Amino acid sequence: MTIARPPTLPEEIPAAPRPSKYMRPRRYFSWPAVVIGLIMGLAGGLFYAWNVNPISEVDTAPWQLRQEDKNHYVVAIALSFAHDGDLNRVQERLLQLRLNTDPIQYVADVACDLASGGYVDSSSGLSAIRSMMVFYQLQGRSGCADTLIELDTDEPETQVLVLPTPTLAPPASKTPTPIRNDRATATPSTLVIVPTSPPQRDFVLVSVNTFCDSELTGIIEAYVQDFNGDGIPGQPVRVRWDEGDDTFFTGLKPERGPAYADFEMEEGKGYTVEMPGLSDPTTQPLVAVPCTTDDGEQALTSYRVVFRPVN
Numbered sequence: 001m002t003i004a005r006p007p008t009l010p011e012e013i014p015a016a017p018r019p020s021k022y023m024r025p026r027r028y029f030s031w032p033a034v035v036i037g038l039i040m041g042l043a044g045g046l047f048y049a050w051n052v053n054p055i056s057e058v059d060t061a062p063w064q065l066r067q068e069d070k071n072h073y074v075v076a077i078a079l080s081f082a083h084d085g086d087l088n089r090v091q092e093r094l095l096q097l098r099l100n101t102d103p104i105q106y107v108a109d110v111a112c113d114l115a116s117g118g119y120v121d122s123s124s125g126l127s128a129i130r131s132m133m134v135f136y137q138l139q140g141r142s143g144c145a146d147t148l149i150e151l152d153t154d155e156p157e158t159q160v161l162v163l164p165t166p167t168l169a170p171p172a173s174k175t176p177t178p179i180r181n182d183r184a185t186a187t188p189s190t191l192v193i194v195p196t197s198p199p200q201r202d203f204v205l206v207s208v209n210t211f212c213d214s215e216l217t218g219i220i221e222a223y224v225q226d227f228n229g230d231g232i233p234g235q236p237v238r239v240r241w242d243e244g245d246d247t248f249f250t251g252l253k254p255e256r257g258p259a260y261a262d263f264e265m266e267e268g269k270g271y272t273v274e275m276p277g278l279s280d281p282t283t284q285p286l287v288a289v290p291c292t293t294d295d296g297e298q299a300l301t302s303y304r305v306v307f308r309p310v311n
Contacts, residue, residue: 060255063098070097072233072258074110076251078132079234083247090135093252108136108143115145122226128234203279203307211302212291218266218300220273220286223259224250224307231259235307238276239263247276265300273305 062073074094081090094103111132119125126149133145203224224235233251250261265271270285288300 062093062096062254065254069254069258071110071114072231072251073097073254074107075114075128075132076234076249076258078107078135079128079236080249080252081135082131083236083249102141104136104139104141105143107132108141108145111136112144112148115148120149124232124235131234202310203275204310205273205279205282205305206308207304207306208282208286209304211304212293212299213302214293214295214297214299216302218264218288219302220263220265220271221302221304222250222261222263222273222307223257223305224261224275225259227309229308231257233258235261236276236278237261237263237307238274240272240274240281241269267300273303275307279307 062070065073077090077093081087091103094106097103097106099106111129114120114125114132115129120129129145129149130151133143133149133151136143137146220239222237224232224237226232231250233249235250236247237250238245238247246263248261248263251258253260253262256262263271265286265288267288267290270287272281272285274281282305286303286305288302291299291301293299
């Protein structure tokens with residue numbers, strides 16, 4: 001008798017492993033890594049933009065300035081008017097601010113703000129505000145600066161000295177003349193003597209440096225700074241050459257800062273630079289001679305001069 005064998009059992013299926021945190025499938029996207037990457041990228045970009053290769057603003061329009069820089073711009077305009085009296089030029093510059101109010105009254109309002117703060121603590125600031133007051137008062141405007149600051153209208157004191165002028169006897173003639181006193185008689189005559197004093201220098205030229213730049217070729221860059229190195233707007237700078245001279249003012253190119261003013265030279269000519277009535281001129285002429293930039297381009301030598309108050 002044949003005994004039937006039981007059917008072959010299939011191989012036992014191994015049990016599934018227990019889930020473990022070390023065996024979870026990997027994900028290719030991690031929010032923490034994205035956040036850390038963004039922070040590092042932002043920090044690196046700011047460091048590069050602020051320290052390695054900062055952006056230089058050029059051709060900034062006056063209406064794009066901050067309020068503080070607009071005030072400096074208005075100060076420079078008023079001082080320029082005090083120098084040349086060109087009202088049309090003043091109006092053109094004020095219109096560049098794109099104001100929604102009367103531009104002349106705006107000058108009065110700026111003078112009011114400056115007179116109410118520490119701007120009047122320096123003699124240059126006080127002089128600037130007085131120039132602004134003269135400008136807007138001539139145009140029939142007023143502001144609070146009129147009550148805070150008095151205009152300096154005192155004229156220099158003069159002394160009148162009366163000296164005797166001798167009158168001599170007439171020469172002898174054939175016609176008898178009555179007998180008269182031959183002694184000289186004194187006729188009063190006036191002679192005005194204005195007291196003078198040696199000129200006082202308020203600023204001194206502290207540095208003159210040269211540079212070669214194909215974009216700023218043959219330029220005299222003038223900077224007028226205070227004791228702390230901060231720019232002073234509205235200060236006159238004069239350039240002289242054989243055929244003439246030109247006076248310009250700091251602060252009229254606000255994108256370069258309140259201390260800045262410039263002048264374009266002609267090749268081969270020599271120029272002296274000074275602050276008229278405030279400093280001595282440069283001892284050596286500044287000459288625009290050809291130069292080669294670091295990139296091998298041809299240009300004219302430019303100069304950077306800095307004026308600061310006398311200690």
